[in-house]
Amino acid sequence: MATSYVPRSGLESMRLSIPTTALWLGGTTVLALLALYFIGIDQGAVSIFGDDMHVHEFVHDARHFLGYPCH
Numbered sequence: 001m002a003t004s005y006v007p008r009s010g011l012e013s014m015r016l017s018i019p020t021t022a023l024w025l026g027g028t029t030v031l032a033l034l035a036l037y038f039i040g041i042d043q044g045a046v047s048i049f050g051d052d053m054h055v056h057e058f059v060h061d062a063r064h065f066l067g068y069p070c071h
Helices: 017-042 053-057 058-064
Strands: none
Touching: 017 053, 017 058
16 A cells, blocks of 8 residues: 655645735735835935935935936
């Protein structure tokens, strides 16, 4: 009598409901869009925060690393 061995990682999979999955997807989308705005679009002069350049200078190196031109 041969038995097959199925290795297990010891971790059980999570079962998420549709509303929970939608909430996670929506939250991730909002955070991704905020990151895209602050790193890729916020230029200081056209910033929704006015003429303040703090956000631009904070993400300046990340902009160049990701290939966004800024000056």
